[in-house]
Amino acid sequence: MWEFVLSAWKAELVNYPILLMQSAAMLGVFNLVLMLSKASDTVLHTRASFYGWTLGLTGFVLLAMAFQLMNLPSKPYIGSDLLFMAGLLGGWRGGSICWALLVGGRFLFGGTHQAPAFMLDMTLLVLGGIVMHYRIGHKPIASFDWRDVRNAWLVRVAVSMLATGMIHVLEFVPAHINARVFALRILGCALSLLIIGCMLALLRRDARERVSHARALAMSRTNLLTGLPNRLALGEFLEALLAADARQHVLMTFQVANLKEMVRALGHDWTDNFWGQLSANLTRGQAGRTLETFKPRSFQLSDLSLTVVLQGASLEWMEREQMAPRVQAEVVATLRNTHSAYMQLQLRIGVSNVRTGTQINVASILRDLSLALHSNEQMVRYFHSSFAEQSDKDEDVRRQLIDWIHTANPPMQYQPKFHLMTRHVCGAEALLRAQSVKEQPLAPPYVIEIATRHQLLSQFEWCTLEVVARDIKRCLAAGYPIPLAVNISATTLTLPRFGDRVLAFLDLLSVPPQLLFIEITESGHVPDVETVRANIVVLQRAGVGLSLDDFGTGYSALTTLATIPFTEVKIDHSMIARIDQPRMREAVALALESATRYNATLVAEGVETEAQSALLLEMGVLYGQGYLFSKAVTMEKLIHMARRKGAFCADGTLRSPRPIRV
Numbered sequence: 001m002w003e004f005v006l007s008a009w010k011a012e013l014v015n016y017p018i019l020l021m022q023s024a025a026m027l028g029v030f031n032l033v034l035m036l037s038k039a040s041d042t043v044l045h046t047r048a049s050f051y052g053w054t055l056g057l058t059g060f061v062l063l064a065m066a067f068q069l070m071n072l073p074s075k076p077y078i079g080s081d082l083l084f085m086a087g088l089l090g091g092w093r094g095g096s097i098c099w100a101l102l103v104g105g106r107f108l109f110g111g112t113h114q115a116p117a118f119m120l121d122m123t124l125l126v127l128g129g130i131v132m133h134y135r136i137g138h139k140p141i142a143s144f145d146w147r148d149v150r151n152a153w154l155v156r157v158a159v160s161m162l163a164t165g166m167i168h169v170l171e172f173v174p175a176h177i178n179a180r181v182f183a184l185r186i187l188g189c190a191l192s193l194l195i196i197g198c199m200l201a202l203l204r205r206d207a208r209e210r211v212s213h214a215r216a217l218a219m220s221r222t223n224l225l226t227g228l229p230n231r232l233a234l235g236e237f238l239e240a241l242l243a244a245d246a247r248q249h250v251l252m253t254f255q256v257a258n259l260k261e262m263v264r265a266l267g268h269d270w271t272d273n274f275w276g277q278l279s280a281n282l283t284r285g286q287a288g289r290t291l292e293t294f295k296p297r298s299f300q301l302s303d304l305s306l307t308v309v310l311q312g313a314s315l316e317w318m319e320r321e322q323m324a325p326r327v328q329a330e331v332v333a334t335l336r337n338t339h340s341a342y343m344q345l346q347l348r349i350g351v352s353n354v355r356t357g358t359q360i361n362v363a364s365i366l367r368d369l370s371l372a373l374h375s376n377e378q379m380v381r382y383f384h385s386s387f388a389e390q391s392d393k394d395e396d397v398r399r400q401l402i403d404w405i406h407t408a409n410p411p412m413q414y415q416p417k418f419h420l421m422t423r424h425v426c427g428a429e430a431l432l433r434a435q436s437v438k439e440q441p442l443a444p445p446y447v448i449e450i451a452t453r454h455q456l457l458s459q460f461e462w463c464t465l466e467v468v469a470r471d472i473k474r475c476l477a478a479g480y481p482i483p484l485a486v487n488i489s490a491t492t493l494t495l496p497r498f499g500d501r502v503l504a505f506l507d508l509l510s511v512p513p514q515l516l517f518i519e520i521t522e523s524g525h526v527p528d529v530e531t532v533r534a535n536i537v538v539l540q541r542a543g544v545g546l547s548l549d550d551f552g553t554g555y556s557a558l559t560t561l562a563t564i565p566f567t568e569v570k571i572d573h574s575m576i577a578r579i580d581q582p583r584m585r586e587a588v589a590l591a592l593e594s595a596t597r598y599n600a601t602l603v604a605e606g607v608e609t610e611a612q613s614a615l616l617l618e619m620g621v622l623y624g625q626g627y628l629f630s631k632a633v634t635m636e637k638l639i640h641m642a643r644r645k646g647a648f649c650a651d652g653t654l655r656s657p658r659p660i661r662v
Helices: 002-013 016-036 044-068 079-110 115-136 146-170 175-220 231-244 259-266 271-280 285-294 315-320 323-338 362-374 387-407 444-453 457-478 498-509 530-542 557-563 573-577 582-597 610-619 635-645
Strands: 250-256 297-302 305-310 347-353 380-383 412-419 425-432 484-487 516-521 545-551 568-571 601-605 623-625
Touching: 016 044, 016 175, 044 079, 079 115, 079 146, 079 175, 115 146, 146 175, 231 297, 231 305, 231 362, 250 259, 250 271, 250 315, 271 305, 271 323, 285 305, 285 323, 315 323, 315 347, 315 380, 323 347, 323 380, 387 444, 387 457, 412 457, 412 635, 425 444, 425 457, 425 635, 444 457, 457 484, 457 498, 457 516, 457 635, 484 545, 498 516, 498 530, 530 545, 545 557, 568 582, 573 582, 573 601, 582 601, 582 610
Parallel strands: 347 380, 425 484, 484 516, 516 545, 545 568, 568 601, 601 623
Antiparallel strands: 250 305, 250 347, 297 305, 412 425, 412 623
């Protein structure tokens, strides 16, 4: 017996170099295909067909070479190992593909000689691989180790011996041939171990390299400090979204409006956790839950801004439902409740369409959005047109501003101020009423934003003051000395000797300083610096009225009122609109008490109904302005209104040159 086995081994050892060459060729092909494959898999069953076709085609070629090119008594090839590995790696799908290719090749090149034997042998080998596949098929490929090699090899040897035994029992081949095959398979166990070990090692190395690459790729698309997807990830997401979904989509971008104050309070690295907290709290609250229907995805556009993609949303819907300010209010309230340091937080939001035309360039969208937001001073802004169109519109407004400054003639109208009881005109506020080059109305906040962006604000405000001063002179010439108010920002008040310049201009026109009011918006915080104090003292001593606009909408109402000697305080229209609510009436009463304490007159803005007017009078507020009385009018209509309302005496003197103090 042993002599027979030894003679069989000696006869077949000469074939071992051929088998080793086939194994090397097969491993080389397998490695090359792995390298060229772009698919990334973590477990075996994700690419079952891939393994089946790779091993099946390789076996088919080797089978053809063995039968057509080798003039040997036996035909050495590693088909058994290929079948087993196809079942192990590809399961029933991959194993079936490889089995079909090799059985077909065997019939094609070797004929039907001993067909039952090789059919049974190939089938059992594939089944053995499939059994092993379901033992390790769901295990991460990157975690394959020597135990998996050992177990697979033991199954491979056991199945091979089983196939030989069944062929002997069924007498598919003569006994001496089957004994020879059995001896050869014992000899081939070492080669099988080499093939199984090398193939699993190649798979593990490939999987680990792909995991490492995927991790590096993920890190390149993630902000390391906040853990959120970054600008690169946003660009790729938008590219894929626009290609797959033809609907409109919206970008909602958050920025911190008072960044300097927050940095002073919390340090330079406070945003490391802030943007993640903002993203996590985005869908809380009623408005936030509405956003969930649009599958919001948050991305770190830059270190100082967060962009949220709302899939399937439209800019028109966002503006109609006032989603941006609602989300802004809910998020800020939630953050303030969770962190006391966020009490002074102010968020700015820009909302824009992703699709702005037939030609869509994601890189341009993100670049222009970033530039537009950095130049935006409004707390909530909707970008209706493309950024190129918006840029052209901004440039047109800048040129208009320069023209107004050079000619000192911006288009102004006046919102009359009335005594609520007598309905007499007792003053007016100058308002910008401009149109674009396309004859579309220009919102004053937008014009102010462009002026601020191009360092034209102080010059623009000075030319509006010139217009107001000249219009006061026109009123005097008509016999109606109407006090007129002009809006001046805190930025202009910081200019040295601004107060002296105002008085000099009034003196040049022979306009009494008492007929000019300077309105300062509370939301534009007035810095307590020497130049501001000096300008205010000069104006106040000369009799120029100082009005605090939008009282109650900022964060330092009483502080501002206590610091500057205002002669008039104006409460915002948003408070008047809700004056029917008890808590809002209490707020108005508090504003009236504060104004009275500091010897200032209280004026209600945005009075639109008789009920509001009656309620204000009942509370003790005597002055107001709004659509109930009049919209903004030209200077000619204001003079006509003053004449018709009988606010002045017959000799042309003002019946009450200042609003009666409450």
